[in-house]
Amino acid sequence: MSPCPVMTDPLPQSFVDLLGDQVELHPWTTDPESDTLRRCRGIICYSHPAVDGPLLDAMPELRVVSNHGVGVDHIDVAAAVSRGIPVGNTPGCLDASTADMTLALLLAAARNVRIGDRYARSPEFVHYDPSILIGHEVTGSTLGIVGLGRIGREVARRAAAFNMRLLYHNRRPDPEAEAALGVEYCSLEELLRQSDFVSLNCPLTEETTGLISGPQLKLMRSSALLINMARGPVVDHAALVEALTSGTIAGAALDVTDPEPLPRDHPLLSLENVLITPHLGSASDRTRRRMMEMTAENLQAGLSGRALPWQVMTN
Numbered sequence: 001m002s003p004c005p006v007m008t009d010p011l012p013q014s015f016v017d018l019l020g021d022q023v024e025l026h027p028w029t030t031d032p033e034s035d036t037l038r039r040c041r042g043i044i045c046y047s048h049p050a051v052d053g054p055l056l057d058a059m060p061e062l063r064v065v066s067n068h069g070v071g072v073d074h075i076d077v078a079a080a081v082s083r084g085i086p087v088g089n090t091p092g093c094l095d096a097s098t099a100d101m102t103l104a105l106l107l108a109a110a111r112n113v114r115i116g117d118r119y120a121r122s123p124e125f126v127h128y129d130p131s132i133l134i135g136h137e138v139t140g141s142t143l144g145i146v147g148l149g150r151i152g153r154e155v156a157r158r159a160a161a162f163n164m165r166l167l168y169h170n171r172r173p174d175p176e177a178e179a180a181l182g183v184e185y186c187s188l189e190e191l192l193r194q195s196d197f198v199s200l201n202c203p204l205t206e207e208t209t210g211l212i213s214g215p216q217l218k219l220m221r222s223s224a225l226l227i228n229m230a231r232g233p234v235v236d237h238a239a240l241v242e243a244l245t246s247g248t249i250a251g252a253a254l255d256v257t258d259p260e261p262l263p264r265d266h267p268l269l270s271l272e273n274v275l276i277t278p279h280l281g282s283a284s285d286r287t288r289r290r291m292m293e294m295t296a297e298n299l300q301a302g303l304s305g306r307a308l309p310w311q312v313m314t315n
C-alpha cells in the first residue's frame with residue numbers, strides 16, 4: 001500500500017520514526033491551490049496554525065485531525081465534526097508534567113530563582129548577603145486554582161505537600177474534589193482576593209478569554225503572583241503589564257503568552273518581576289513520548305475509518 005499523505009506542523013525525528021513508512025509527511029500550507037491540501041488525508045497539529053472551516057473545505061480527502069496535545073482552541077472542532085471529520089487529542093497523559101511545571105514556575109517566581117541564578121553568576125556576587133532577594137514563603141500560603149480539571153487537581157495534590165490552603169474556581173462546585181483534595185470552592189473574585197498565588201489551569205474558551213483583566217488584577221493582593229499555564233488569551237496582557245508596573249500585583253510566571261511568542265519588543269519581556277517559559281507545560285521526556293503515541297494512534301484510527309481512541313467531543 002502506498003503511504004498516506006498527511007499534512008503536519010514540524011515534527012521531531014522520533015515522532016517521524018514512530019509514524020513509520022505508512023505516512024508521507026507534507027509541511028503545513030494554507031495555499032488552496034497546493035497539492036498538499038488536495039491530497040492529504042490526515043492533519044497532525046499541535047498549536048498555532050488554525051484548523052478552520054476554510055482549511056477543511058480545501059481538503060477534500062481529509063479523514064482525521066490529530067492534535068498533539070490536549071488543548072484544541074486552535075481547531076474549529078464543530079466545523080470538523082459537521083464535515084464528518086473526527087478530531088483527536090491527548091488527554092490525561094500530560095496532567096502530571098503540566099502540574100509539575102506549574103509548581104516549578106510558582107516556586108521559581110516566589111523564590112527568585114531566575115534572578116538569583118543570574119546574580120550568582122555575576123561579578124557582583126562576592127559574599128553571602130542575607131538581606132537580598134527575599135522571596136515569598138510558599139509553605140503555608142494560599143493557592144487559588146482557576147480551573148480544577150485534570151491538571152488543576154494534580155496541581156492541588158502537589159500544593160498540598162506544601163501545606164497550602166487550596167481555593168478553586170470552576171463553572172460549578174465539585175464536591176467530590178473537595179472531599180478528595182481538601183480544596184474550597186469560591187467565586188473568582190473571592191479567590192483573587194484571598195490568594196497569595198493564583199494559578200490558571202483552565203482551557204481557553206469563549207468564557208475564559210480575557211478572564212483575568214484589569215478589574216480582576218485589581219482584586220489581587222499587591223504581594224500576589226499570577227501563574228499562567230493555561231493559554232495566553234486567558235489574561236489581558238495590556239492589563240497585566242499595567243498591574244506589574246504599577247505594583248498592583250507582585251509578579252507573574254507565564255508559560256503561555258498572547259501572542260506566542262511575544263514580539264521581541266513587548267514590555268513584558270523587559271520586566272524583572274515576570275518569569276517566562278516557552279510553553280513547556282508538557283515538555284518532559286515520558287509525557288512527550290506518550291503524546292506522540294496517542295497522536296499516532298488517533299491518526300491511524302482516523303485514516304483507516306475506525307473510531308479514534310481519544311476523540312474530542314463537541315458540547
Ligand code: DGY
Binds near residue numbers: 047094282
Ligand atoms: C496542550 O496539550 O494543550 C499543551 O499546551 C501542549 O500544546
